[in-house]
Amino acid sequence: MRRSINIWNGIDKITILLFLVMVIIGWFNIYAAVYNEDHKGILDLSQRYGKQFVWILATFVLAVFVVIIDNRFYLFFAWIIYAILIFLLILLLLFGKEINGAKSWFEFGPLSLQPSEFAKFGTALALASYLNNRRQELTKLKVILPAVAIILLPAILTELQPDLGSTIVFFSFFLVLFREGMSPFVFISGLLMVLLFFLTLLINNLYLEAGLIVIAFFLAWFETRKFKLYLIGFGISILIGAGLYLLDHYLIKSLGNELVLLITLIMSGLAFAYYIYVKKAIAIFFIYLFLLGSILYINSVDYAFNHILEPHQRDRVEIMLGFKTDTHGTGYNVNQSIISIGSGGFKGKGYLQGTQTKFKFVPAQSTDFIFCTVGEEWGFLGSFVVIGLYLFLLLRLVFLAERQRSAFSKIYGYGVISILFTHFFINIGMAIGLLPVIGIPLPFFSYGGSSLWGFTILLFIFLRLDASRTEYLV
């Protein structure tokens, strides 16, 4: 008994309180989202709010279980838990039930389970266990690569279902790697690649490449500050470019502007190589390499998009990225979602007064679009409060993570933060049209047993670890 008393004393009550408040607010919102006047009883088991109630009760039991288990269990069994969940993801591809073209669910009679929701805490455990003894070593490639593999394995398996939303969530674990010392350069490059990817699809490649070249020359000028030399370099490039252009225009006629640009860049590079070599101008070298890399990347993205993808796949990507609106499919959802949130105004329409909801205008309103109900019925005030709750929870978790003595607990804590943060930001961002539509649930709010249980286990393992933070884990 003494032990459980210790756990109760050590566990963070503020987080538990936040958790309870969110689950209960979530449940009332699901009630509002599926509310219909014939089934007023909130415990009506034929309705989603009734079922959610059962899942909430179960999740409380689950939370207690997670907390009474010895904290060392999670460290020792981290890899086994990870292995089991990976195995389930593989089984899913073979035996999963296909719903809307994706094999994301196991079906056992009336109960459906979505293993990717549970793979999240499994991956967090494995990552924490792996980095436990390699804290400050994330600058070394041989330490980084296995860590990346731990993250990519479940990510790839979920993408095979396919479930893009969950896959993206797994990538949020890179935030943990960042906190543990992985070079920010990796992130900046990553972000640049994402940005370039969007820009490639969005604007004319030539303009984009010209823009990059201008930026590169600007950076080079900033670096050398030698006007004469700079002008010579600039001149060489212009000459090569113009020469090639004329050659193609009158003689070859088959290169095309993009190839001319690429060859110009490579040839100018050869000319600059002498200068770089003599002066040991490492910065110029990197600027050049970055430019060349970006332009090759743009060309390959463009090629892949226009030549490898089928037209319907291109459509899907474009709709998903929001370049095309599809008033029947996802575009329609977002429009309806923004309308219902926007119509909430400052104070909202009041609980159960949401009219958009009643007409079933927003699909998936109890799952991925649950925030619509908050926005419509509770207005800006309610939305502010919900975002505030998340902000409070996330900052509280950062505080808890930072006070850990054990590396394992701290890294796991950042895993929890990354997952919850990504879900929170993407889900609400999507509902209000800030981000493209990526169907992932809002933690503790959305309807569904798997996601609720997954998030509960994720959070409570951390609370359990935190409760015995004074003990040293082996």
Next chain:
Amino acid sequence: MKDTFVIRKYVIIGLIVLAAVALIIKLFIIQVVKDTYRLSADNNVLRYITQYPARGLIYDRNGKLIVFNQAAYDLMVVPVQTGKMDTALFCSDLGITKDVFRERMKTARNYSRRAPSVFLKQISAETYAKFQEKIFMYPGFYVQPRTLRKYSKPVAAHLLGYVSEVDEALIKKDPYYKPGDYIGKLGIEEAYEKDLRGRRGVKIYLVDVYSRIKGSYADGNLDTLAVQGSDIISGINLDLQEYGEHLMQNKTGSIVAIEPKTGEILALVSSPDYDPGLLVGRIRTENFARLQADTIFKPLFNRAFMAKYPPGSTFKPVNGLIALQEKVIVPSTKFNCDHGYLFVACHSHSSPLDLKGAIMNSCNSYFCQTYRRILENPKYGSVSEAYEKWRGYLNEFGFGKKLGSEFVNELPGLVPSSAYFDRYYGKGGWKALTVISMAFGQGEIETTPLQMANYTAAIANRGYYYTPHIVKSIGADHRIDPRFTIRHQISIDSANFEEVILGMEAAVNGGAGATARIAALNGITVCGKTGTAENPFGENHSVFIAFAPKDDPKIAIAVYVENAGFGATYAAPVASLMIEKYLKGEITNKPLEQRMLELNLVDSLKVSETKH
């Protein structure tokens, strides 16, 4: 251990705070700054009008239109938007009383004050035209266009099913449906509901306080278009269907005709039937109640796959087939018949007969002895084991189980298991003679006309069938449910089928003793078998199964005429006329047709029913 990356803690905190701030700013813009979205909060300003898609059309196999749509108008009301108006004028325009008005308003308010509900269903086009001009005088009311079913001919009610409004229970079960939606019931309408219904759309309009539409909201960008339902090409031959119903007038019974090569149902008649137009629109409820109240003729009861009859002598070919396959007889095996066998009587004919002669003459003795050999086959350890083997063959023909057509309420019929007899007579307490009546299709066995037609198709195909189905293809891309393209092979050699078919050919086209000569046609070799289904409640039912032409079967048919006695008398001529109609398009034996049309088996039934 020193944490060299402690500053990154603040980067992460910064990221989280930044994300939250970004969300709040965007929310502030859409919820507080911009009023475009807020407008939609105000139901006085926006009106959502559901765009009901036109239900898919239904065609016959030759592209003749069977079911199409006609316009109708529902008068809708949104209680919170109603205001001062001339109620008396309103009521007189619509031809309703003030009490009805008050009651309807109360119902609408009880349903929802904000959501629209139907005030008056399916008002006529004239009322609509008159009303539309004055609609601005009645705030809160508007007209919603709907479509109702219309039929090119008053036939095929049982095949087509009907369309009705969804009820409470269904709305609970399937979240797609909302009050006021229509849904297909029975027949094609139910089986292909998901294809036929299409998808609802919604148009958002700006309306003023007088309920006048001021234009579409947000340039229609937020509207969704309704998607029209898929058209369906059925396998029905509309002319044949109509002719079949015509022939069956004043009789009770059923006709099922199948194209053997595909399993497509060419015609499906259940008599008495009703005009499908009776179950459309506002008259539906009343007519439905009336049809349901007719407990003597049960016009809503689909005999074709819900009535169970003993198959009678039409069952003899299948017993012949099983006996050949089990090698207990060969085609030349002969059996004596002295006006019967043991306690089973037979009519007078030449004796002894071989298999062909026995089918042609429909000899009971022959099949009793054949059936004994099947059940007393020394290959099997016991009668019960041999019986189960026999039952296995029957299942292969589709007896004793649901065939799996689109008809949800199709009955499986009955081929009792040996356990059934064990329960009655004790294990080992029954012998071949105990169940001998099944040799000629009497006793415990029960089949539906649909099963009999399918069985005939399997014989016509010499050993296989496709699950009978009404629909040939769905939608513009001509989809078909894959379960109808599976070939069900029966484990009986096609050579054995040829032997039995010779007997069925002789039954129609043979010389003295042929039982179904009345069904013979000029220029077409019809193969058939008569049957008489025992009816403990009155006159026996006349049964006939047939297919034609013999060598390249285009039609397989089963005909049941209730209370008509021996199979050859009524069922065989009806089948023969149907075959000729389908294959030739015209009837050569006009006197026979006339006789069948004039035959009235219903009035006498009415008299006897009233006597009881």
